Amino acid sequence: xxxxxxxxxxxxxxxxxxxxFLLSLAMFSYIVRDNWLVRLAQYLLIGVGLGYxxxxxxxxxxxxRLVRPLLEPSNGFVQAMPGxxxxxxxxxxxxxxxxxxxxxxxxxxxxxxxSEKGRVRQWLHGLAVLPLAIIAGVGLGVGIAGTLQGxxxxxxxxxxxFGLQLDAAPGVLMLGILTLLITSxxxxxxxxxxxxxxxxxxxxxxxxxxxxxxWIGQRAxxxxxxxxxxQIFSARMTLLIAxxxxxxxxxxxxxxxxxxxxxxxxxxx
Amino acid sequence: MTSSFGCPHCGKSxxxxxxxxxxxxxxxxxxxxxxxxxxxDKEEPVDESPPEKPLPTKRRxxxxxxxxxxxxxxxxxxxxxxxTSKRSSDLRRPSLRPNxxxxxxxPPSGERPPDQPYLPRPTLPTPDLPDADDPTGWLDxxxxxxPVESSPxxxxxLQRQLREFFVAEVPLADIPPPAGQxxxxxxxxxxxxSYLLLxxxxxxxxLFRENTPETLPHVWPGVGPAFATVEALPDGATVLIHWAYxxxxxxEMDLVARPVIGHLLDQHANLIVVSQLSxxxxxxxxxxxxxxxxxxxxxxxxxxxxSLVDGGFLPGGAATLPLLGQDxxxxxxxxxxxxxxxxxxxxxxxxxxxxxLVLVLADRMEPVQRWLEQVxxxxxxxxxxxxxxxxxPAVRPYLDSGQLAGLVSGYNGGIxxxxxxxxxxxxxxxxxxxxxxAGHNWAFVVFLIVVLAGNLPAAxxxxxx
Numbered sequence: 001x002x003x004x005x006x007x008x009x010x011x012x013x014x015x016x017x018x019x020x021f022l023l024s025l026a027m028f029s030y031i032v033r034d035n036w037l038v039r040l041a042q043y044l045l046i047g048v049g050l051g052y053x054x055x056x057x058x059x060x061x062x063x064x065r066l067v068r069p070l071l072e073p074s075n076g077f078v079q080a081m082p083g084x085x086x087x088x089x090x091x092x093x094x095x096x097x098x099x100x101x102x103x104x105x106x107x108x109x110x111x112x113x114x115s116e117k118g119r120v121r122q123w124l125h126g127l128a129v130l131p132l133a134i135i136a137g138v139g140l141g142v143g144i145a146g147t148l149q150g151x152x153x154x155x156x157x158x159x160x161x162f163g164l165q166l167d168a169a170p171g172v173l174m175l176g177i178l179t180l181l182i183t184s185x186x187x188x189x190x191x192x193x194x195x196x197x198x199x200x201x202x203x204x205x206x207x208x209x210x211x212x213x214x215w216i217g218q219r220a221x222x223x224x225x226x227x228x229x230x231q232i233f234s235a236r237m238t239l240l241i242a243x244x245x246x247x248x249x250x251x252x253x254x255x256x257x258x259x260x261x262x263x264x265x266x267x268x269x
Numbered sequence: 270m271t272s273s274f275g276c277p278h279c280g281k282s283x284x285x286x287x288x289x290x291x292x293x294x295x296x297x298x299x300x301x302x303x304x305x306x307x308x309x310d311k312e313e314p315v316d317e318s319p320p321e322k323p324l325p326t327k328r329r330x331x332x333x334x335x336x337x338x339x340x341x342x343x344x345x346x347x348x349x350x351x352x353t354s355k356r357s358s359d360l361r362r363p364s365l366r367p368n369x370x371x372x373x374x375x376p377p378s379g380e381r382p383p384d385q386p387y388l389p390r391p392t393l394p395t396p397d398l399p400d401a402d403d404p405t406g407w408l409d410x411x412x413x414x415x416p417v418e419s420s421p422x423x424x425x426x427l428q429r430q431l432r433e434f435f436v437a438e439v440p441l442a443d444i445p446p447p448a449g450q451x452x453x454x455x456x457x458x459x460x461x462x463s464y465l466l467l468x469x470x471x472x473x474x475x476l477f478r479e480n481t482p483e484t485l486p487h488v489w490p491g492v493g494p495a496f497a498t499v500e501a502l503p504d505g506a507t508v509l510i511h512w513a514y515x516x517x518x519x520x521e522m523d524l525v526a527r528p529v530i531g532h533l534l535d536q537h538a539n540l541i542v543v544s545q546l547s548x549x550x551x552x553x554x555x556x557x558x559x560x561x562x563x564x565x566x567x568x569x570x571x572x573x574x575x576s577l578v579d580g581g582f583l584p585g586g587a588a589t590l591p592l593l594g595q596d597x598x599x600x601x602x603x604x605x606x607x608x609x610x611x612x613x614x615x616x617x618x619x620x621x622x623x624x625x626l627v628l629v630l631a632d633r634m635e636p637v638q639r640w641l642e643q644v645x646x647x648x649x650x651x652x653x654x655x656x657x658x659x660x661x662p663a664v665r666p667y668l669d670s671g672q673l674a675g676l677v678s679g680y681n682g683g684i685x686x687x688x689x690x691x692x693x694x695x696x697x698x699x700x701x702x703x704x705x706x707a708g709h710n711w712a713f714v715v716f717l718i719v720v721l722a723g724n725l726p727a728a729x730x731x732x733x734x
Contacts (some may be wrong), residue, residue: 034288043294053547060581142643144586150672152640181308204659228662231679233716234660235468235521238680240380241708242520244474245701 014255021251066092097230098131182220189217271583304483462719466712473711474704486706488685489661491668494688495653495675499532506625508538508591509650513629513636515548518657525554525683526630526655530560532690533628541578541624543600545595545636550579563698587639596645622646626674629654634663641672653677680705 023044026037069092107126108121165172192214202210251257273282273543276290283290389455500612502508514522533540583589583600594598627650631637637654645652651674656664658679667673677686684702687694694702 031463036289038293039289043466053507054345056547056550056582057584063586099697114595125473126409138588139586142591146587146639146642149646151638152670153672155666158666220436228659231452231660231662234679235657237709237712238521238524238658238705240706241474241517241712244708245704248471249701 009037010255014042017254017256024246066096070096098134181216184214185217186220187217189214189221307619319601357655373599466715469711469715470708473707485688486681486684486709487679489664491673491676491677491678492685492689495529495677496532496686497650498653498674499529499536502536506507506536506539507626508533508628509625509630510540510542510553511636512544512549512553512639513546513631513633514552515546516552518632519552520634521657521680522630525657525677525679526556526684527560527563528687528690529628529653529655529677530557531563532686534561542582543583545583545586547582550581554579563695565639572730587643590639592642594644599651622632623650626650627652628655629653631660632657634660637664639666641667645672680709
């Protein structure tokens with residue numbers, strides 16, 4: 001079994017393989033030049049992805065969680081959620097109202113509706129701010145709380161715990177010194193402007209010290225950027241090699257290739 | 270020589286050889302960027318106005334680099350001179366066409382949209398403006414017919430600066446470089462470098478089918494702890510998998526994730542897959558099916574379908590993730606087949622107690638970060654991250670702080686994990702891994718050669734007077 005196997009009936013697998021092969025070739029034509037085949041493949045990818053998202057959103061989110069409870073309120077869907085103290089009002093009706101409000105306002109806006117014209121439009125556009133505010137507010141609150149509890153505090157505690165242990169082994173001590181030096185120099189390079197370093201009112205030794213310290217931070221940034229770029233290059237090369245393997249080897253293990261071989265062999269007899 | 274030019278529709282910069290705009294998709298075939306860069310502007314017939322009418326001077330747009338070398342600075346020009354052909358052609362350069370309508374229909378020629386910013390001007394004879402359908406007519410509408418000698422409001426420089434300010438995007442690399450200096454893309458021969466890289470990788474893939482690389486790639490810290498965490502799982506443990514990559518990056522992520530999934534299947538773990546990407550669940554089904562067959566064989570794989578629960582698509586981003594930490598039934602009331610979650614044994618046990626392990630498969634940093642920020646503080650379940658090579662450095666601080674129990678990153682991480690499994694690989698699987706290693710090694714060799722070849726001449730030129 002190869003990564004091409006999808007559990008679909010063989011005829012759909014073969015059709016999917018042919019379509020995937022042709023679209024891969026279309027995308028690779030970008031190597032020669034930008035052309036309509038590349039655009040076609042890109043638009044197909046985006047369109048199919050959006051269409052699939054719409055279908056899956058309806059099938060697995062809206063239909064079971066919103067539409068069915070509305071149509072059959074006695075199916076115990078809401079009550080079946082253990083530990084839930086929310087009523088259908090908060091789980092169904094308010095989200096439905098806010099969602100429809102946002103949807104209608106969005107369509108009106110896309111059609112070029114001007115809130116200057118008509119009191120109904122003004123009210124609509126004004127009320128549509130409410131679901132947007134809820135989305136933005138919830139997202140912001142969740143994000144800030146999560147950043148504090150999941151990133152800032154644990155990372156700060158880890159850095160504080162690591163510290164500079166003067167009685168540690170030489171390797172650990174050197175690591176601590178380097179960490180302190182590179183971190184401080186990078187912060188200095190980012191914060192202090194070059195013109196400020198050239199300020200003649202500062203003593204010469206201070207200018208030299210700050211300039212040298214910032215020089216280390218600049219090189220540290222270059223090194224970090226280079227390392228990150230190398231990792232990104234590695235990731236993209238893995239993708240390229242996998243795609244080339246698809247053309248060179250996986251194609252030959254497909255049913256379509258076997259059919260072609262059988263046809264050519266049978267035609268030659 | 271410019272390496273980019275602006276789209277005539279949206280004004281965004283595009284590479285010189287682009288056939289389609291990268292932002293709006295407009296076909297740029299009629300506007301040959303290479304022609305703009307290489308050929309001088311053609312002479313165009315000038316519509317001479319009658320001598321008794323004062324002929325307005327059309328302003329140039331953009332910095333002086335847009336003008337041909339033979340043209341003089343506008344400040345030195347005699348404003349009483351009629352419009353030259355080169356000036357008209359300058360106005361037709363696509364990079365000089367601002368898109369200030371933003372999708373609204375263009376007003377008829379001669380009229381100025383009421384909300385368009387414009388400079389106050391004295392009453393002057395209206396010039397003959399081109400048709401509104403003419404793509405270059407936009408520019409002429411902004412050619413304020415203000416004679417220089419009678420402009421009481423703004424001088425040339427300030428007018429030019431104001432027009433540049435209102436252009437949608439200032440094109441990059443506009444100023445022609447000094448003679449002898451390497452311009453963007455020329456010295457490195459980007460296209461040749463890409464062809465060379467592709468050719469080398471193709472040759473390596475075709476030649477290294479049977480040969481085995483001498484050394485394995487370097488494995489970064491985190492793979493060993495990840496292996497140990499999975500190895501320590503009890504038989505039949507529930508593992509929640511947050512699937513955060515789709516087929517776009519499956520070429521790399523499958524290599525990294527398959528050994529880990531195979532290890533979980535060896536441990537007879539019950540897998541619950543949930544994804545916040547719409548294409549995540551089908552990607553998960555495909556990979557888990559492939560890993561099952563490789564691990565268990567076809568016959569046994571068909572019998573173990575109940576051990577996999579497809580939790581499906583969970584929309585909402587970071588706002589809905591905490592549901593999985595507080596009460597999973599709230600986040601996964603139904604699986605992808607519409608079956609109530611509590612009727613499925615793996616999810617029923619998940620409701621009573623938290624999973625033994627969480628596996629986050631992500632090609633970006635955000636899904637891992639979100640999980641560690643939103644879910645792990647709630648249920649304190651160990652998390653193992655399987656990520657792309659590009660994501661590894663950004664996620665590593667979480668491994669150092671102890672928030673991640675293990676980290677498998679990049680194709681080398683997948684190979685390192687595979688080595689720890691001590692499971693014999695099939696011939697085809699082994700050949701696939703060796704091709705990846707060989708292709709990577711040679712790709713980096715080419716990359717280093719290109720970097721050196723590009724930087725050495727630049728370093729030598731810098732030293733020369």
